[in-house]
Amino acid sequence: MKFAIKAVAASVILASAGAAFAQKGETVKIAWLDPLSGLMAAVGTNQLKSFQFISEEFNKKNAAGVKFEIIGIDNKLSPQETTSALRSAMDQGARYVVQGNGSGPALAIIDALEKHNARNPGKEVLFLNYAAVDPDLTNSKCSYWHFRLDADTSMKMEALTTYMKDLPEVKKVYLINQNYSHGHQVSKFAKEMMQRKRPDVQFVGDDLHPLAQVRDFSPYIAKIKASGADSVITGNWGSDLALLIKAANDAGLNNVNFYTYYGSVTGSPTAMGAAAAGRVYMVAYAHMNLPGELNKIVVDYKKKFNDDMYTGAVYHAFTMLSEGFAKAKSTDPVKVAAVFEGMKFKSFNGEVEMRKTDHQLQQGLFISKWEKAGGKYPIDSENTGYTFVPVKYYEPYVASTPTSCQMKRP
Secondary structure (H helix, E strand, O other), X not given: OHHHHHHHHHHHHHHHHHHHOOOOOOEEEEEEEEOOOOOOHHHHHHHHHHHHHHHHHHHHOOOOOOEEEEEEXXXXXXXXXXXXXXXXXXXXXXXXXXXXXXXXHHHHHHHHHHHHXXXXXXXXXXXXXXXXXXXXXXXXXXXXXXXXXXXXXXXHHHHHHHHHOOOOOOOEEEEEEEOOHHHHHHHHHHHHHHHHHOOOOEEEEEEEEOOOOOOOOHHHHHHHHHHOOOEEEEOOOOHHHHHHHHHHHHOOOOOOEEEEOOOOOOOHHHHHOHHHOOOEEEEEOOOOOOOOHHHHHHHHHHHHHOOOOOOOHHHHHHXXXXXXXXXXXXXXXXXXXXXXXXXXXXEOXXXXXXXXXXXXXXXXXXXXXXXXXXXXXXXXXXXXXXXXXXXXXXXXXXXXXXXXXXXXXX
């Protein structure tokens, strides 16, 4: 009898140990919901490939011993389509979703998961946002189930204006942005922060245009030229930045500097080419020539696809998931979310921290400048022979902005 009790006790201990490490060898499905059609399809396709490629790298070795599987679904850059894509992802067994292009779709995911997770205990889904940067997503709209891996619009503008305030040539600034939440926020924070740091700077234009619909930006370039601006600040991305820069080059607008958020994203480097050398700046958490493990990924990705791996937050995602699973000893989103809160980890841009109060990653930011590739910065963008060369690095505390999030925890 004693032997039987001991045997049962031993099997219970073994079973609980097995459960504790249940993630080893487990396949974790991650649903990627972003555009694979329309004017932003090239950006989405690149980022889906980035997730697939980096997942294969992490499948070779990760702290939790899991296997990652990426399910790519086209959300057509539409909040409505995103909601149905999310349903499809959950039907396919995904408990983790990633999205980044457009804050409208990001908000649709947050709203849907708030409802789904409340109604379906034991089937919760977690959202890792790798590029949707509207500050409201970690302020008034913050959610326990949402973690942002990119720096938000206000953080990037904090770093960008800190850099620009020390440039005496910046006197007249023109704002041109996409007409949705992110574009509105770029305009708002540029004016507020520049006013605080350099009240003498004049804003000589503030345009908003439809997202992913404009094919000819020459009328906007004519307005910039007429305004006498020496600098343009834009949060445009994808075709909206590529076509804007192309129109500037075509019009010979070579006495104006562009300060961008997404200069390295598909299409923009080719549009800039040699003509824009020394005139385009970018604020970002990364650049093409970072050292370490990310460098190997960037080089190998280019060899395989003849394309650029520019979305470093994808690496953040897999590092955080792997370490989160190992620490939680589980892949259950509820346990993993609890571990993510306040998590610190070493990434390609220094030590980063997932701030517990609002789930906004705190990280260092680079200001880089479009220059000829070579020397310490040999990796070019889109085979142009040019690359974004870092000119300034800001520690996480410089770009950190406060939050109004009132987190409701389950």
